[in-house]
Amino acid sequence: ELYARPVTLEQAGMDKGFLFVIRDRTEEEKIDELKNEFVSIVSHELRTPLATILGFMEILLNRDVHADKQKKYMQTIFKEANRLSTLINDFLDLQRMESGRQVYHFAPVDLRLVVEEVAEQWNGKQSHAIHLELPDGPAYVYADHDRLTQVLHNLVSNALKYSPAAECIDIRLRRGEGQLLLEIQDYGLGIPADSIDKLFTKFFRVDNSDRRQIGGTGLGLAIVKEILDVHKGKITFRPGPEKGSIFTIELKEYIPRSIGGKILILEDDDSLA
Numbered sequence: 001e002l003y004a005r006p007v008t009l010e011q012a013g014m015d016k017g018f019l020f021v022i023r024d025r026t027e028e029e030k031i032d033e034l035k036n037e038f039v040s041i042v043s044h045e046l047r048t049p050l051a052t053i054l055g056f057m058e059i060l061l062n063r064d065v066h067a068d069k070q071k072k073y074m075q076t077i078f079k080e081a082n083r084l085s086t087l088i089n090d091f092l093d094l095q096r097m098e099s100g101r102q103v104y105h106f107a108p109v110d111l112r113l114v115v116e117e118v119a120e121q122w123n124g125k126q127s128h129a130i131h132l133e134l135p136d137g138p139a140y141v142y143a144d145h146d147r148l149t150q151v152l153h154n155l156v157s158n159a160l161k162y163s164p165a166a167e168c169i170d171i172r173l174r175r176g177e178g179q180l181l182l183e184i185q186d187y188g189l190g191i192p193a194d195s196i197d198k199l200f201t202k203f204f205r206v207d208n209s210d211r212r213q214i215g216g217t218g219l220g221l222a223i224v225k226e227i228l229d230v231h232k233g234k235i236t237f238r239p240g241p242e243k244g245s246i247f248t249i250e251l252k253e254y255i256p257r258s259i260g261g262k263i264l265i266l267e268d269d270d271s272l273a
């Protein structure tokens with residue numbers, strides 16, 4: 001957006017005539033928007049966990065607290081500090097991506113390995129079984145390995161978090177036509193129909209009584225969407241047949257070229273565009 005502002009002749013160092021200054025305000029507006037967003041996060045999202053941390057720290061420091069309770073208070077402090085850390089990291093990640101400052105390292109990535117690595121990370125850290133259904137042989141996409149890991153990590157984390165009473169989640173990787181389809185299915189709370197179109201919007205969280213206790217920032221799916229956009233991929237949601245959620249990622253399959261049995265990696269591969 002451009003706007004014109006008349007200035008006085010003294011300011012312009014002229015003794016007669018008109019002068020209009022034309023300034024591109026797009027950048028300024030973006031900065032204002034960021035500032036407003038940040039102020040609103042600080043006021044809502046950062047203050048609550050900080051107040052909890054300070055409150056419990058004060059009790060621990062100033063009163064004689066029984067050992068059992070001490071441990072409980074410290075666990076709460078730890079949980080809230082973690083929440084703060086996730087919020088800040090997610091917010092900075094998304095900001096970096098949106099402003100184009102995120103550097104992506106594209107290379108052929110075997111999606112099967114990404115799935116296995118993420119499933120392994122969650123192993124033993126929670127009570128659900130993670131069922132994997134993977135194709136035989138490698139399933140390549142041309143992608144940034146770490147960012148794809150982040151996508152899958154966020155989706156698996158949600159599937160586990162929003163299905164507290166379920167025993168398992170399923171991750172399926174299969175081939176479509178020229179595409180790889182990665183599905184993450186849970187058997188949990190599901191998503192109300194009127195929330196579906198807002199799911200990938202920053203800070204959006206479904207506000208139902210059944211999930212008020214479940215912590216989160218509302219940034220996980222926005223980050224997923226942002227990364228998939230850069231990879232020219234797609235993500236869709238559909239409800240599970242009985243309950244729960246199914247998120248499906250579509251990415252173009254990358255067919256590595258090989259010479260004499262060796263895989264040839266082409267840095268600027270036209271077939272990727």
Ligand code: ADP
Pocket residue numbers: 154158159162163186188189190191199204205206207211215216217218219220221222244245
């Ligand atoms: P959050 O940090 O709140 O989990 P996300 O951006 O990852 O943020 O998700 C946005 C909202 O979408 C969540 O608050 C949750 O209500 C809903 N949601 C996401 N994934 C699932 C899922 N697998 N099952 C049920 N609800 C989900």
